[in-house]
Amino acid sequence: MGDTPPVGGDVDGICMGCGVCCDGTMYRTVDVAADDRIELLEVAGLVFSTRDDVTSFRQPCSAFGHGCCSVYDGRPSVCRGYRCLLLRRHEAGEVSRDEARSLIARTVALRDRVRSGLTAYVGTDDLTSLDGLYRRMMAKFEAQPDPAAARREHSDLLLTVVALRVILAREFEPRDSKSHQPDRADEATPTP
Numbered sequence: 001m002g003d004t005p006p007v008g009g010d011v012d013g014i015c016m017g018c019g020v021c022c023d024g025t026m027y028r029t030v031d032v033a034a035d036d037r038i039e040l041l042e043v044a045g046l047v048f049s050t051r052d053d054v055t056s057f058r059q060p061c062s063a064f065g066h067g068c069c070s071v072y073d074g075r076p077s078v079c080r081g082y083r084c085l086l087l088r089r090h091e092a093g094e095v096s097r098d099e100a101r102s103l104i105a106r107t108v109a110l111r112d113r114v115r116s117g118l119t120a121y122v123g124t125d126d127l128t129s130l131d132g133l134y135r136r137m138m139a140k141f142e143a144q145p146d147p148a149a150a151r152r153e154h155s156d157l158l159l160t161v162v163a164l165r166v167i168l169a170r171e172f173e174p175r176d177s178k179s180h181q182p183d184r185a186d187e188a189t190p191t192p
């Protein structure tokens, strides 16, 4: 695994060890451009699908591991241009490197707690975005004889999901970019 950051705009090593824009924490799918060399990315395990003339791959991205992008030189153009809000604020001098790294450490810890809690509850592997796992958990709650009791039983996990969503919305999600695609509302909800 190369020692490379996961996105296009790393500054001061901010992205190293983060990757929440690649690992299914922030996004479910990433759209690629017509001139991206997807055949090279397929070799790395990325699986593409095309709908309404838009080609995309799902997250967690198969090229992401150990905090790095394994196809850094050939990553899609959308990845090259991506800057999360935190990275932009650091570039603008609004957030120091230490502050950014501290925020990333807290976010990654939350991500790990959420992923492991959701994965344990829905009983699946981790090759699904956090949102996909969350939807499966909610569907599983609804399938219980007493959904409210099931939710109460897992209230700590639900609160951790909320905490993660708040930190992502406030600190990471670009206000003006659709370069990585968030949820597709019409995407089929997986069955639990």
Ligand code: SF4
Pocket: 006, 007, 014, 015, 016, 018, 019, 020, 021, 022, 082, 083, 084, 085, 086, 087, 104, 172
């Ligand atoms: S979410 Fe931001 S800081 Fe983290 S890897 Fe992506 S661009 Fe870098």
Ligand code: SF4
Pocket: 006, 007, 008, 021, 022, 030, 061, 062, 063, 064, 065, 068, 069, 070, 071, 072, 075, 076, 079
């Ligand atoms: S190709 Fe995958 S791991 Fe690399 S920057 Fe894009 S989403 Fe991240």
